[in-house]
Amino acid sequence: xxxxxKLIITIVGLTSVSVPIAMGGTYxxxxxxxxxxxxxxxxxxxxxxxGDTTLKVNKDTLYFEVTKGNSTWNxxxxxxxDEDVTNSRRAFIESPLTVYFLTSNGGESSFSIFDxxxxxxxxxxxxxxxEGFSADLRIRDGNNANLxxxxxxxxxxxxxxxxxxxxxxxxxxxxxxxxxxxxxxxYPGFDASYxxxxxxxxxxxxxxxxxxxxxxxxxxxxxxxxxxxxxxGVRNNGRTSTTSNVLTLPMYxxxxxxxxxxxxxxxxxxxxxxxxxxxxxxDNYNLNYFSFTxxxxxxxxxxxxxxxxxxxxxxxxxxxxxxxxxxxxxxxLTYSEFAKEYQDYLLTNNLLNxxxxxxxxxxxxxxxxxxxxxxxxxxxxxxxxxxxVKKVCEELKDEVNxxxxxxxxxxxxxxxxxxxxFPLEKKTGSEGxxxxxxxxxxxxxxxxxxxxxxxxAFSDSSISDxxxxxxxxxxxxxxxxxxxxxxxxxxxxxxxxxxxxxxxDLGLINELNTxxxxxxxxxxxxxxxxxxxxxxxxEAIKAYQNxxxxxxxxxxxxxxxxxxxxxxxDYLETPxxxxxxxxxxxxxxxISMVLSGYKNMYSSALNxxxxxxxxxxxxxxxxxxxxxxxTKESAIELFQTSSEYIFSSMYSDWKEEIINSITLVxxxxxxxxxxxxxxxxxxxxxxxxxxxxxxxxxxVNYSDNDFTYNGITIESSSAEVF
Numbered sequence: 006x007x008x009x010x011k012l013i014i015t016i017v018g019l020t021s022v023s024v025p026i027a028m029g030g031t032y033x034x035x036x037x038x039x040x041x042x043x044x045x046x047x048x049x050x051x052x053x054x055x056g057d058t059t060l061k062v063n064k065d066t067l068y069f070e071v072t073k074g075n076s077t078w079n080x081x082x083x084x085x086x087d088e089d090v091t092n093s094r095r096a097f098i099e100s101p102l103t104v105y106f107l108t109s110n111g112g113e114s115s116f117s118i119f120d121x122x123x124x125x126x127x128x129x130x131x132x133x134x135x136e137g138f139s140a141d142l143r144i145r146d147g148n149n150a151n152l153x154x155x156x157x158x159x160x161x162x163x164x165x166x167x168x169x170x171x172x173x174x175x176x177x178x179x180x181x182x183x184x185x186x187x188x189x190x191x192y193p194g195f196d197a198s199y200x201x202x203x204x205x206x207x208x209x210x211x212x213x214x215x216x217x218x219x220x221x222x223x224x225x226x227x228x229x230x231x232x233x234x235x236x237x238g239v240r241n242n243g244r245t246s247t248t249s250n251v252l253t254l255p256m257y258x259x260x261x262x263x264x265x266x267x268x269x270x271x272x273x274x275x276x277x278x279x280x281x282x283x284x285x286x287x288d289n290y291n292l293n294y295f296s297f298t299x300x301x302x303x304x305x306x307x308x309x310x311x312x313x314x315x316x317x318x319x320x321x322x323x324x325x326x327x328x329x330x331x332x333x334x335x336x337x338l339t340y341s342e343f344a345k346e347y348q349d350y351l352l353t354n355n356l357l358n359x360x361x362x363x364x365x366x367x368x369x370x371x372x373x374x375x376x377x378x379x380x381x382x383x384x385x386x387x388x389x390x391x392x393x394v395k396k397v398c399e400e401l402k403d404e405v406n407x408x409x410x411x412x413x414x415x416x417x418x419x420x421x422x423x424x425x426x427f428p429l430e431k432k433t434g435s436e437g438x439x440x441x442x443x444x445x446x447x448x449x450x451x452x453x454x455x456x457x458x459x460x461x462a463f464s465d466s467s468i469s470d471x472x473x474x475x476x477x478x479x480x481x482x483x484x485x486x487x488x489x490x491x492x493x494x495x496x497x498x499x500x501x502x503x504x505x506x507x508x509x510d511l512g513l514i515n516e517l518n519t520x521x522x523x524x525x526x527x528x529x530x531x532x533x534x535x536x537x538x539x540x541x542x543x544e545a546i547k548a549y550q551n552x553x554x555x556x557x558x559x560x561x562x563x564x565x566x567x568x569x570x571x572x573x574x575d576y577l578e579t580p581x582x583x584x585x586x587x588x589x590x591x592x593x594x595x596i597s598m599v600l601s602g603y604k605n606m607y608s609s610a611l612n613x614x615x616x617x618x619x620x621x622x623x624x625x626x627x628x629x630x631x632x633x634x635x636t637k638e639s640a641i642e643l644f645q646t647s648s649e650y651i652f653s654s655m656y657s658d659w660k661e662e663i664i665n666s667i668t669l670v671x672x673x674x675x676x677x678x679x680x681x682x683x684x685x686x687x688x689x690x691x692x693x694x695x696x697x698x699x700x701x702x703x704x705v706n707y708s709d710n711d712f713t714y715n716g717i718t719i720e721s722s723s724a725e726v727f
Contacts (some may be wrong), residue, residue: 043070051133055164062138062162064131066119067101069162071169074335076264081194083290090288096120098194098290104144105188106154111302111316113187118144137163137170147182155179156186169331178322185318186299193280193294195331196261200284204261205590206293207340208281209254211583212627213595215340216281218261218291224587227282232274233566236542237484237497238476238533239301239319252279253529253566254596257293258343265338266331267346271354273297273327274567275531275542283588297327303477319477325543341684344598348681351599356567359603360574361559363679366406367667368577368607368632369397370456372654373411373433375646376418385418386646388636388654391434391442397635397656402449405667406675408575409446410523410561412456412634413648414439420647421466424498426457427510436517443518452520454561459503460527461495472502474534482532487525487563488613490650499538500548503527507552514558521559523577527552528562528569577632579606581623594627594685601628601682602698610634611666612659613651618722619707621666625673625724626693626705628682631666633659673726677701688714702727 043050043061052061062069069080083095100117118127130141139161147153158176178186206216230252255274258267278296300319351357376383413419416428443453462468474482474497486493533541546568553560553572561575583592606629636654643649681698688694691708705724706712712719719725
């Protein structure tokens with residue numbers, strides 16, 4: 006039997022001056038007070054029970070233990086016998102709160118409120134509540150004459166019918182102090198385990214990753230992943246959209262000893278980072294926690310050259326309400342069970358809807374045209390035309406369901422077209438030809454979509470400066486192309502311009518009667534803007550949701566972040582691996598298991614990085630449909646264009662491989678189309694059994710040996726459906 010407990014953390018009300026804290030019931034923090042099991046016989050411990058949940062808390066240190074069923078979770082504890090852990094690490098693991106702040110020299114410092122260096126300046130005022138407790142905290146560094154930092158807040162912990170809520174109210178920062186709030190970490194040592202144990206952490210990195218706790222690791226650095234990637238509106242030198250895998254889901258899960266828990270962020274995810282470490286990294290504890298960012302360091306430019314830049318702290322704190330939920334289970338959950346729990350969580354909170362149509366199909370992207378420099382400006386290179394698209398679909402439609410997406414159909418060719426996705430390039434077909442193509446394909450049930458991008462503009466496009474977003478350094482926001490090997494640089498648009506461009510194209514889009522639009526970056530690129538049009542990441546999320554939610558056509562998104570899950574039909578470029586960090590011990594199809602039965606999932610273009618049979622088996626294993634990027638002409642024509650990273654795309658070269666792969670993939674995946682992916686287990690070395698809600702089982706044999714299941718032989722490097 007499993008039990009669910011819910012923790013919610015909320016932070017509100019940043020203002021310029023702190024307010025007095027009530028003096029009644031004030032406790033001085035003492036280092037290491039929470040290292041012993043709570044004894045409810047003492048006056049230091051407050052115990053409250055609601056339903057089958059019991060919460061016990063030390064009123065001095067705010068260390069707590071929550072019990073449901075046969076399991077108890079603690080808020081963070083270091084073994085008293087551990088002589089190797091430093092005082093600062095002990096304080097970090099045991100403290101309910103660690104504060105990071107930006108120093109005057111452009112660096113970052115921190116302290117935990119159990120750190121002995123600060124126990125004289127941190128105060129707790131405890132309040133007993135009928136369903137939990139609240140505590141007023143004054144977190145202070147320095148004295149009145151030399152005040153380095155002062156933050157006041159109230160920490161609330163309450164039992165509810167479905168869990169345990171933790172939220173912070175009345176957060177106030179004294180701006181007369183020298184330093185500014187940078188980040189907050191709340192209860193980072195929650196249920197931390199010590200040394201090698203029978204357990205693991207599940208991290209939504211790429212397709213999903215497992216971090217085992219039961220074997221030593223060679224990794225020497227902890228894992229730190231920014232949710233929804235770094236904000237390029239703040240960080241000039243941060244990661245860009247070329248990063249292969251980023252944290253698109255704000256969650257993680259842990260199977261620890263005899264129980265499990267899953268952590269989800271209800272709000273504030275756009276300002277969060279996930280941190281994971283295992284034993285032997287800096288100390289012998291397995292830790293997972295989210296960090297929430299209020300301010301970052303950016304670089305101010307005082308001239309054209311990079312040598313003129315100076316580090317400066319973000320002046321105004323990000324305004325958001327961090328809200329965490331800890332789902333507690335009195336059982337050891339497998340990653341398949343975690344996927345089901347997370348899917349149920351998304352459905353319960355209206356964060357996931359079902360696509361209008363679920364089917365297994367082959368996705369064909371056709372690069373219609375490109376452009377390259379010529380003696381007089383740029384020359385359009387026609388790579389494919391509408392008649393050729395018809396011909397290919399006629400050849401394949403009897404083999405498999407086909408979906409078509411058109412890239413570079415814009416006037417002037419792919420390069421320099423974005424964000425001008427329409428009108429259409431006449432060298433590839435007239436407007437009438439495109440209408441005929443779409444009508445013809447629709448008659449066979451083939452969807453036709455245009456690949457568009459309305460938030461990025463090629464750097465030498467004719468977009469007005471006032472329509473370009475600017476970062477804190479007062480420079481236009483730039484990023485590299487999403488395709489490895491491409492040297493394209495994009496500027497980014499303001500929200501107003503993005504909305505205007507989409508609305509301006511809707512007339513022609515509806516006239517063409519296209520099935521929908523494939524958005525390249527609007528679902529996964531999240532940034533703030535300053536100076537031209539000012540907006541935060543949170544405001545950008547709302548804007549993108551409103552824009553896509555108002556479209557009366559199918560929306561397909563490339564690697565979408567969680568906040569877009571209610572706004573798309575097809576998940577494009579579904580990851581089938583993780584980032585491969587050394588701390589991660591295996592890759593799992595977590596995203597696929599969460600979305601199976603609710604969304605269509607398609608791979609990246611296989612011919613851009615073809616890996617043979619194993620790649621095809623990965624698609625079957627992860628329930629992902631194949632995608633190919635094709636052209637009529639040879640890819641050699643793309644030389645000296647911005648798409649010269651495409652080495653092989655001519656359909657005649659790939660026709661046989663496409664037919665072979667879709668025969669293998671589609672014949673199996675069509676048997677589970679629309680079903681939930683409910684379990685995956687390794688039944689032999691490199692042999693996996695995947696179970697679906699329609700009672701179908703898929704056996705994927707990656708091994709070099711044949712494998713017999715239910716009297717049927719599955720040959721090496723092959724798959725079968727039962």
